Amino acid sequence: MTDHVIQDVLAVPVAGGYFFDDQAAIRAGAGRDGGRYLGSPVTPGFAQVREPAEAVSVLLRLSDGKVVVGDCATVQYSGVAGREPRLQAKELAEAIETRVAPRLRGLPVGRYRQADQTAQAICAAVLKNPLAAGYGLSQALLAAAAHVAGHEMMAWTLQQEWGIDTPLRRLPLYAQSGEARRGNVDTMIMKRVGVLPHGLINTPDLVGPDGDTLAAYVAWVAERIDTIGAADYAPELHFDVYGLVGAAAGGELDGTVEILLRLERAAGRHPIRIEHPIDAGSREGQISALAGIRARLAERGSRLRIVADEWANTVEDIGAFCAAGAADLIQVKTPDLGSLTNTVEAALCCAAHDVGVVLGGTCTETDVSARATTHVGLAIGATQILAKPGMGVDEPLMIVGNEMARCLRMDAWGRPGGRRG
Incomplete structure (x- = not known):
């Protein structure tokens, strides 16, 4: 060399x-x-x-x-x-x-x-x-x-250096609506986005008393998919609620679970994930709260899945969430982790604990970082990958989706040394 x-x-x-x-x-x-x-x-x-x-x-x-x-x-x-x-x-x-x-x-x-x-x-x-x-x-x-x-x-380089030999595969794109919570949902459905809509549930009025407002929105999204989506279109529903479901329940875990079950019923036949349902104010508190919520959901026979985000900022943090069984999936928020090395290590930790990887990031990133992290997602086989940057739909879907398409075509064409994807 x-x-x-x-x-x-x-x-x-x-x-x-x-x-x-x-x-x-x-x-x-x-x-x-x-x-x-x-x-x-x-x-x-x-x-x-x-x-x-x-x-x-x-x-x-x-x-x-x-x-x-x-x-x-x-x-x-x-x-x-x-x-x-x-x-x-x-x-x-x-x-x-x-x-x-x-x-x-x-x-x-x-x-x-x-x-x-x-x-x-x-x-x-x-x-x-x-x-x-x-x-x-x-x-x-x-x-x-x-x-x-x-x-x-870059995806090949990552797999070579970490000894990952799984084939590259197309990952479900995860889009966020921003504040255009209805119009952007239509765009996502028409473009067959795999995971939607995020919803930006970042103020108490978007949750409402006992989750009334949010449940109505979840039901609307589910109905809209059934109304305008293709017959074979079956996306995952993913809502980021910024801890506000727990706030609506006064911080009580049992009350939080009741609202979550209401959201699951509103989703109907569609699988649903809730990101950051409660904010406990510290890493240890967050791990305990999410683990408690998951246990209560399991007792009730719920299939709703919990996504950790806040307080899972480092490889060590993510390892602690995984070890405690505090999440079904974890948002591996790439800028918070710093080096892409840490993103890979965090993702591999999740995989070792059978925890899903939301290969995320933030709307404040750029096209360059979005393309680079697309390679990371492909290399480690993320559960889903965020369409970024920005708070729209069309442009981030294009940036991440096109980079993924190019990588997969290159991989199918053949790697140096003769191994094909």
Whole structure:
């Protein structure tokens, strides 16, 4: 293998796909005026409750002249539930060029995991947002390793380095409606999205007393699928409720379960998943609450599946959720984990415990990070993969779906060494 090294590192502020929102301020009652939130921010790093999302593109120039790219990102609700603060793009780009770049020049890039380990250690030592920076750098380093291997297929590189030999397969795309909770559902159905609609159930009025409003919405989605969907179309229903089902039940597990059972009945024949049904305020509390909810659902014969999100931010966190039986699926939220190495390790941990992998991320990411994480999802065989970035439907479905299609066609064509997908 030719010894390719990093010749130089550039970083440039770019736009993210949606907005950064101060979740704490919103939960405290920040009002709305059209698309913006009113009031003062609560979470450090926010100048307003809602701010345009930012990202940072990292460009690595290799010794053979090839330039590879990765995008640094933080999630929409940064700085809460144990998450890293929202990135400030200009500040982070300058820090990468002045503090990280000198330490990366000359680094061999033929082996992804070795190069990434070095990059992550540098970021942890010198940056305020090491996870965001590590996320972007890992994408670029993975692209570099695939380039050195002579095939450019990041999914193949991941499988080779982790010894994964399962065939690549088409993954169900998971779309989120944003606030267009009805119109976007029609789009998803017409485009035969595999998992829908997310629903953005992020304010108490969208749940209603005893879950009335949310149950009505679930029933509408189920009916809409039956009305306009093709006869052979059978998607999974997935609603992210941001802990508000538990809030509607006053934080009581039994009351939370009653609402969840009501949602399951509203879904009719359609399988249903609920993400983050309750927020217990800490990792340990969240694990205990979700495990208790799952046990109660099982006692009632429910088939509703629980998806963990908040407080499952690291490989260690995800391992703890898995070991405690606290979730049927876990949202592996890629920017929170930082390096793509951590995403792979978290996914493999889930697989070892027979826990499903929602290969997620956030609406505030970019097209570059979305394409890179599509390769990760294919390599590890995720249960479902988020269509991102942005809060629409058409564009993220195109970005992730098209990248998946290209990868699968390449895999069917044949890998170096003769093994076919």
